[in-house]
Amino acid sequence: MSTPPEPQVPPGVALLEAVNELRAAETLMSNRARARMHLRAPDYQALQYIAAHDDAAEPARVKDLVPVLGITDAAATIIADRLEKRGLITRTQDPIDRRSRFLAPTDAARAELADVFGLFPREVRDVLNDVDQNDIATIRDLADRVRELLDRTAV
Known part of the structure; x- marks a missing residue:
């Protein structure tokens, strides 16, 4: 089985x-x-x-x-x-x-x-500084869209 x-x-x-x-x-x-x-x-x-x-x-x-x-x-x-x-x-x-x-x-x-x-920690800064610009744009776009939805639906 x-x-x-x-x-x-x-x-x-x-x-x-x-x-x-x-x-x-x-x-x-x-x-x-x-x-x-x-x-x-x-x-x-x-x-x-x-x-x-x-x-x-x-x-x-x-x-x-x-x-x-x-x-x-x-x-x-x-x-x-x-x-x-x-x-x-x-x-x-x-x-x-x-x-x-x-x-x-x-x-x-x-x-x-x-x-x-x-x-x-320097290591955290290094990790964040190594993020690809395209990934940053994708993450930023996602965060903005979710934030806008949350703002609209907030009571």
């Missing part, structure tokens, strides 16, 4: 399993990084967001943190206040809308983030 064939895992399930494993590893790394910086999870996420926008020359505002972190306007303001008090961000007046303030990381924040991301 022959053994039955192994059940085949649908490609979508295999992809979701891989994504979930990667997310779990990233969460562990982020938890270690924010612990080293002595930041609460939302403060760390906000600082990462602010730094990324600053890197892209796209100003971030307190109101931008609301949908990204899934918090209220008041909570976003409290987070920005804590980060500013710690010397990790600055607020500058928007020259067009004088009521609005731009958030930017300080040099101290950049140094701490660089130190924390020094924990990112």
